[in-house]
Amino acid sequence: MFEIHAGLFNYWAAIALMMVGFYIVIAQGNLIKKIVGLNIFQVAVFVFYISMGKIDGGTAPILGEGIKVYSNPLPHVLILTAIVVGVATTALALALVVRINRSYGTIEEREIIEINHAADHDEDTRL
Amino acid sequence: MMHQKSVLRVVSKLLIPPILLFALYVQFHGDFGPGGGFQAGVIFATAFILYGLIFGVATARRVIPAAATRTMLSLGLLLYGGTGIWSLLLGGEFLDYNLLASTPSAGQHLGILLVEFGVGMTVAGAMTTIFYTFAAQTLGGDDTPKEEV
Amino acid sequence: MAGTAISMLWLRDLFAVVMLSGIYSLFAAVLYVVMDAVDVAFTEAAVGAGISTVLMLGTLALTKSKERAHKKISYGPLVLVLLTGGVLIYGTLDMPRYGDANAPIHSHVANRYIEKSGSEVGPPNIVTSVLASYRGYDTLGETAVVFTAAIGVLVIIGRRRKNKKDTPQAPKTKEGSTS
Numbered sequence: 001m002f003e004i005h006a007g008l009f010n011y012w013a014a015i016a017l018m019m020v021g022f023y024i025v026i027a028q029g030n031l032i033k034k035i036v037g038l039n040i041f042q043v044a045v046f047v048f049y050i051s052m053g054k055i056d057g058g059t060a061p062i063l064g065e066g067i068k069v070y071s072n073p074l075p076h077v078l079i080l081t082a083i084v085v086g087v088a089t090t091a092l093a094l095a096l097v098v099r100i101n102r103s104y105g106t107i108e109e110r111e112i113i114e115i116n117h118a119a120d121h122d123e124d125t126r127l
Numbered sequence: 128m129m130h131q132k133s134v135l136r137v138v139s140k141l142l143i144p145p146i147l148l149f150a151l152y153v154q155f156h157g158d159f160g161p162g163g164g165f166q167a168g169v170i171f172a173t174a175f176i177l178y179g180l181i182f183g184v185a186t187a188r189r190v191i192p193a194a195a196t197r198t199m200l201s202l203g204l205l206l207y208g209g210t211g212i213w214s215l216l217l218g219g220e221f222l223d224y225n226l227l228a229s230t231p232s233a234g235q236h237l238g239i240l241l242v243e244f245g246v247g248m249t250v251a252g253a254m255t256t257i258f259y260t261f262a263a264q265t266l267g268g269d270d271t272p273k274e275e276v
Numbered sequence: 277m278a279g280t281a282i283s284m285l286w287l288r289d290l291f292a293v294v295m296l297s298g299i300y301s302l303f304a305a306v307l308y309v310v311m312d313a314v315d316v317a318f319t320e321a322a323v324g325a326g327i328s329t330v331l332m333l334g335t336l337a338l339t340k341s342k343e344r345a346h347k348k349i350s351y352g353p354l355v356l357v358l359l360t361g362g363v364l365i366y367g368t369l370d371m372p373r374y375g376d377a378n379a380p381i382h383s384h385v386a387n388r389y390i391e392k393s394g395s396e397v398g399p400p401n402i403v404t405s406v407l408a409s410y411r412g413y414d415t416l417g418e419t420a421v422v423f424t425a426a427i428g429v430l431v432i433i434g435r436r437r438k439n440k441k442d443t444p445q446a447p448k449t450k451e452g453s454t455s
């Protein structure tokens with residue numbers, strides 16, 4: 001069975017990495033760690049895309065004499081821009097974390113929820 | 128404390144000019160080898176970030192002020208959009224480079240050059256601006272009072 | 277690569293986690309070179325291992341570098357993750373094999389790029405031709421996203437310096453112009 005599916009190993013590796021990132025995002029309470037988890041997920045998706053563009057015996061898509069087979073350049077273009085956009089959005093997320101830390105004094109999800117609950121409770125008792 | 132690390136200071140002084148040169152090489156050689164505006168912008172920003180980390184952000188701001196990085200940020204996008212508008216004015220479609228010069232191939236070459244340069248400027252400006260903004264927070268330190276929610 | 281990812285899961289020292297995420301990016305860049313995506317590898321090495329590590333360290337300096345103690349394994353999310361992974365792996369069974377030249381992804385627009393970009397656009401680097409010429413609209417949008425993200429960072433945390441300008445005891449804010 002393993003021989004039949006050997007050509008799918010690249011997808012499975014990407015999925016395994018994706019799931020590690022996904023687990024960090026949903027199970028861990030620290031906001032910075034959640035962002036790292038999102039990054040792991042993101043890179044896994046990039047690997048998935050690039051591995052689809054690979055052709056056996058192909059070379060990098062730069063035109064040259066006597067080269068017949070090139071790997072597919074389209075995923076490369078998409079992922080190239082996605083990486084830079086990814087770091088820009090990561091910076092935005094980190095800015096939000098800094099702002100949250102300034103307002104709440106913590107970057108743990110559970111403590112933030114507790115502070116919010118306490119604030120709600122205060123309002124209720126005041127009314 | 129940062130100012131005592133003389134090895135770092137000397138090595139980074141040696142490294143920064145080649146980094147800037149390499150960024151320009153990546154920017155304008157991107158047609159022929161791997162590279163292009165996105166990578167060049169990031170490498171260009173890295174030089175300033177390295178400088179800011181070693182010599183302090185205040186010194187880096189004197190070399191390239193925050194207003195300059197913000198101008199770069201917007202000018203790059205304007206250059207990209209402007210190239211598109213230019214081709215519109217010449218009677219073509221948006222971002223149709225064939226009309227920018229006398230022959231289509233020269234036009235394509237010019238268009239790609241302008242567009243990649245725009246991308247490079249925006250990315251370099253964005254990364255340096257983001258770094259400055261984060262670094263400006265640490266200058267405040269912990270002594271500033273926390274804002275009320 | 278999976279090793280670094282899993283150690284990021286266990287470690288509670290956020291400094292080590294950030295460093296590992298840089299190493300993870302470098303591993304990814306190596307993988308891209310193996311799969312012929314030299315441009316992508318270049319970007320990943322510069323961006324993933326360089327800039328984002330610096331930004332994350334900057335954030336750590338502003339917040340806390342230790343994570344609060346937590347349960348080692350939470351079973352609800354674990355089950356959910358395993359379930360999702362299982363479904364995704366089931367989905368790959370019909371996918372084309374790695375390196376297959378007849379896969380659907382290679383039979384449409386990519387051939388046009390490879391055969392014609394030399395004469396239609398010019399640069400030998402096909403990735404550059406596609407990025408700047410064939411898909412110029414797309415790249416314009418991506419550039420706008422980078423621009424917007426930088427503006428967003430300025431709006432979210434750049435404003436504090438304006439407040440601080442009012443207080444006289446902040447000497448360093450004079451040099452940079454404020455937002």
